[in-house]
Amino acid sequence: MTTLNRRALLGAGLGAAALPFLPRAAYAAGSVTGAVYPGGWDEALRAVLTPALKQAHNVDASYEPLFAVDQIAKARASRGVAPFDVFVLDPGPRVQGIDLNLYEPFDASKLSNRAKLPSGYADQYGAGVAAQVVGIAYNPKKLPKPAGWRDLFKPEYASRLGLTGFGTTFGTVSLIEMAKVFGGSETDVEPLFTELRKILPQVAAVAQPAAMPGLFQQGQIDVMYTNTYTVSLLKSRGVDIEFALPETGGVAFGTTMHIAKGAKNMEQAYQYIDTMISTGVQSGLAQAPFFFVPVNTEVTPGPDVPMRSIADLSKFVTHDWAKINPLRARWIDRFNREMAK
Template sequence: MIFNRRSLLAGVTALGGASFLPGIAHAKGSVIATTYPGTWEDAYRTVVAPMLKKKDDIDLELAPLFAMDQIGKAKAARGAPPFDVFVLDPGPRIVGLEGGLFEKFDATKLGNLSKLPAGFTDDVGVHVSAQVVGIAYNPKKLPAPKGWGDLLKDPWVSRLGITGFQTTFGTSSLIELSKLFGGSLTNVDPALVELKKVLPKIAAVGLPAAMPGLFQQGQCDVMYTNTQTVATLKGKGVDVEFVKPESGAITFFTTMHIAKGSGDIGNAYKYLDLVISKEAQEALTKPPYNFLPVNKDVPLAADMPMKNLDEMANYVQHDWAKINPLRAAWIEKFNKEMAK
């Protein structure tokens, strides 16, 4: 029997993410790219894959994996990566960079490079989506909170839903909450102390993926989250609004990187160029996907907390090189202390 990475990928998906085998030949005319499970996978399968096939006659094969699973698979492959392109948030990006998992990136190979704001590419990859993090609340049940500290007060605390450090938005939000009580980028203990004081009042504690559903079901009416989640809930008819905290909204960018040892770097660049194109970015901003674009020619939705991407330069950003070494311990501590 003859195997290639495409058939292997299908088998891995069916087996629920079993380890990839190294050294599998790459199918001609295709590119294998990771994608986050859920909205990202649906969007890229529905929107981007048909565009890539039509534009460049390239088959897009998607490997739905969370960020650190991508890193783990690539490291285990020992130089024969099971996919061509990573998609990563800031923390895992640094882990991949430190592990030497990315090809050197040549931004001049992107035809749409001029449509990106300055600084949206570097020598390892390209920004493909923006994220803005703040507070979501139900305006029919609660007044608008002004900032992170309001979450621990009535009437918000009794309707609050919280999640831990497993995600970039959760980690970022808890860092900002901690700063109000004497904490810092690397000290989140004050946030956990204050949360524990009000834990009996808190409406819901859940995994990150569960929070939108808990909000939709009315089990909580205020939570920290990103604008994409708020837009998705609105699209489902949920009463929800986004608040930019008075200390500033948080921003970060999702990036894509070509895997070191990729079987077809040429197709990978064509894929990335399409991802940042106006056509793809504009389609991804629409419901039910609600991505924040990085292409300057794509208008932002009217309900976004900024008028243009340049405003995000003034938003709160975090140094993930300092966060990464501490994050596993934070996750463990949150899970232990915040269980209800």
């Protein structure tokens, strides 16, 4: 998928010492605040993006750890006062932000690294900064490689399964794909809930998404749905874990950055996003211990990522978030009511 439009993107560590030299631009001194996903993203951007931004532009970065849906909620509640300068979002919340007019108009010509992004990865709303590939993670010492989503409902897998809901993009797309194998669709997850009710008494754990890596590392679960980033990170820590692409196809989506409406630090926000997509930062984020999927065409994804270039994302399953978004809040509420153990 090569077009970033109003409704969809992609359709779809190294520390400062390891970064290439970036000339300091003293004229642009200042600061910027970026929303960042808690956990790995927070750690990665502080370790790689922060020193690169300081070196290139003499700009200090601070971060507000928030999941994508929480960024949108906080911006809506701020009554026109931007709670941070830059959003980082997955496709569903990105579309919500567009519909709610939460972003400043974006001028991609201000990005000096724009040519390093594939065509369509920057538009009037923002720019792509990373990609994610979602599938099934499993402990190869405890379970055979699952063939696909349907396997998770077999007793041997269900009894070791970590179940999480629709609150994240990776959770939503995984559950939708499960619904599909039982006759559902992007807008019909009823078959999913029918099957989940059958296996719920056996399921090893039902928890928030941020808890899943820890549960896996502790051996409380041995199979979960997640992204390649989480698998590579756990593997680097010595955890017995492998990634399986479902037989129906792995899922891919893009992560974008957007300048918040009313941002106080506009120039620095552009520099922040531009530095994020630079070859040095994308290379640093793609390597251990962060394992991001780069969007910069000069950077090759890491060995554990099931693609060799960003162009390969077009081969993966993608979703129409314009259809999903109106239903997602109800799905989140229903999952929390019916699946909590």
